Amino acid sequence: xxxxxxxxxxxxxxxxxxxxxxxxxxxxxxxxxxxxxxxxxxxxxxxxxxxxxxxxxxxxxxxxxxxxxxxxxxxxxxxxxxxxxxxxxxxxxxxxxxxxxxxxxxxxxxxxxxxxxxxxxxxxxxxxxxxxxxxxxxxxxxxxxxxxxxxxxxxxxxxxxxxxxxxxxxxxxxxxxxxxxxxxxxxxxxxxxxxxxxxxxxxxxxxxxxxxxxxxxxxxxxxxxxxxxxxxxxxxxxxxxxxxxxxxxxxxxxxxxxxxxxxxxxxxxxxxxxxxxxx
Numbered sequence: 001x002x003x004x005x006x007x008x009x010x011x012x013x014x015x016x017x018x019x020x021x022x023x024x025x026x027x028x029x030x031x032x033x034x035x036x037x038x039x040x041x042x043x044x045x046x047x048x049x050x051x052x053x054x055x056x057x058x059x060x061x062x063x064x065x066x067x068x069x070x071x072x073x074x075x076x077x078x079x080x081x082x083x084x085x086x087x088x089x090x091x092x093x094x095x096x097x098x099x100x101x102x103x104x105x106x107x108x109x110x111x112x113x114x115x116x117x118x119x120x121x122x123x124x125x126x127x128x129x130x131x132x133x134x135x136x137x138x139x140x141x142x143x144x145x146x147x148x149x150x151x152x153x154x155x156x157x158x159x160x161x162x163x164x165x166x167x168x169x170x171x172x173x174x175x176x177x178x179x180x181x182x183x184x185x186x187x188x189x190x191x192x193x194x195x196x197x198x199x200x201x202x203x204x205x206x207x208x209x210x211x212x213x214x215x216x217x218x219x220x221x222x223x224x225x226x227x228x229x230x231x232x233x234x235x236x237x238x239x240x241x242x243x244x245x246x247x248x249x250x251x252x253x254x255x256x257x258x259x260x261x262x263x264x265x266x267x268x269x270x271x272x273x274x275x276x277x278x279x
Contacts, residue, residue: 006167009151027148028071031141036064038137048206050271054125055133063119067134070115071108071141078107082246083237105142105224106250112138128210128265135216136196142220143189150181157183157230172235180231187223195219210265217258221251 014021040057043049055063080088080095082104088095116134120127149155156168157178165176196212196219199205205212225248233245240246 006169009153011152023151024148027144028141031144032064032068035137035140036060038140039133042133042136042200047203048200054123055130059123059125060133066115066119067112070111074111074114075103075105075108078104078110082107082250083234087236106254126209128213132209132212135213136200138216139189139193139196143185143193146181146185146189150179150185155181156232158232177232178230180227183230184224184227187227188220192216192219192223207270208265208268209271210261214258214261214265217261218255221255221258225251
């Protein structure tokens with residue numbers, strides 16, 4: 001019988017005395033930087049962003065800080081409000097202990113959306129167009145974030161007898177489990193990124209600002225809800241309803257919002273785009 005793999009990666013990438021640089025932090029940084037560069041590349045394509053239109057590369061440079069703040073504050077508030085409100089109410093100082101981990105994607109998504117809307121309105125940038133650019137790049141950060149979850153040996157899957165089952169030392173038992181972090185890295189990251197990249201090449205989609213945003217929201221909701229079927233619910237929370245996790249519940253309004261974005265975009269007149277090839 002084949003022995004299951006054991007997730008025994010060191011979560012610390014670099015240790016210099018008391019200073020420890022963790023893979024988790026590097027994953028967030030890598031995802032933000034690569035996502036930022038990808039949005040700039042998209043914004044420079046005449047077929048995607050008409051010449052002379054907003055956002056420009058300079059706009060996206062400035063938005064990087066806003067995106068980071070949205071991810072950090074929203075992700076932390078998401079954990080506090082959606083997952084562990086009673087713990088943080090009784091331990092308020094723990095809210096500031098970001099280095100101990102604890103981030104929620106749904107909270108981070110709300111944080112980035114808030115930052116995007118405020119930033120775009122202050123700069124006079126069409127919110128749907130800015131949203132499309134950011135959503136096309138978001139799966140990059142999701143991919144690296146889920147890989148970091150895997151390296152940390154956290155958010156493990158449910159027990160399985162499949163040959164690719166893995167043993168996670170931090171789990172409550174020494175039982176093979178689904179590497180659900182890798183499932184999410186593939187579905188929420190690689191597959192969703194590819195779908196958006198392909199759709200972004202279709203003129204009818206590009207001309208309807210907001211469609212790509214809607215596809216991202218619905219695509220993530222579907223991918224996350226599916227992967228939750230293999231992921232062990234958080235021990236401190238368990239199932240909210242029989243067989244239904246908090247992650248799946250939070251995906252419902254996300255999917256509804258995605259559908260609303262698509263309907264809104266299709267009802268608006270298409271935007272004129274340059275027919276020339278990318279430069």
